[in-house]
Amino acid sequence: MSDRANTPDVRNPDGSLTIRMKRACNGCGQYVGDADDRDVDEHGNLTDVRAECSHCRPLVELEAAGCQTWHLTPRSIGRIDDAIDRDGRYAKGYWEDVNGKLTVTGLRLGSGPDRIVAKFGDWVIRHLDGTWAVHKAPDSAS
Numbered sequence: 001m002s003d004r005a006n007t008p009d010v011r012n013p014d015g016s017l018t019i020r021m022k023r024a025c026n027g028c029g030q031y032v033g034d035a036d037d038r039d040v041d042e043h044g045n046l047t048d049v050r051a052e053c054s055h056c057r058p059l060v061e062l063e064a065a066g067c068q069t070w071h072l073t074p075r076s077i078g079r080i081d082d083a084i085d086r087d088g089r090y091a092k093g094y095w096e097d098v099n100g101k102l103t104v105t106g107l108r109l110g111s112g113p114d115r116i117v118a119k120f121g122d123w124v125i126r127h128l129d130g131t132w133a134v135h136k137a138p139d140s141a142s
């Protein structure tokens with residue numbers, strides 16, 4: 001799918017390691033291959049490479065079809081919560097015990113047995129038919 005090079009690390013005879021800098025997916029943080037010129041636009045901003053990522057490509061396809069997506073982070077949770085509220089759905093922070101302290105670790109959508117939980121790092125999707133879903137972050141991402 002991608003023509004991006006993915007140069008393996010090389011262990012040199014003196015024990016040192018030669019690496020090529022890698023580009024991480026802006027959707028999930030997994031490496032998509034060697035960093036190159038396409039990773040920065042003319043303004044110096046990192047480009048969107050989610051279509052090159054096997055984990056995130058479905059999100060890009062959903063967006064192309066008109067679905068809305070949000071990357072759930074501590075900074076975006078309020079904006080996503082508002083969007084869900086405007087949609088007439090119930091949402092609230094998802095709390096868990098983290099090292100003995102009750103902490104918000106994500107967002108709970110809906111209530112009862114149909115509720116879904118998105119954790120920080122996951123993507124929240126509003127499909128065209130008005131249903132909501134969660135695209136989980138890959139296990140390797142944190």
Ligand SMILES: [Zn+2]
Pocket residue numbers: 025026027028029030050053054055056
């Ligand atoms: Zn990705």
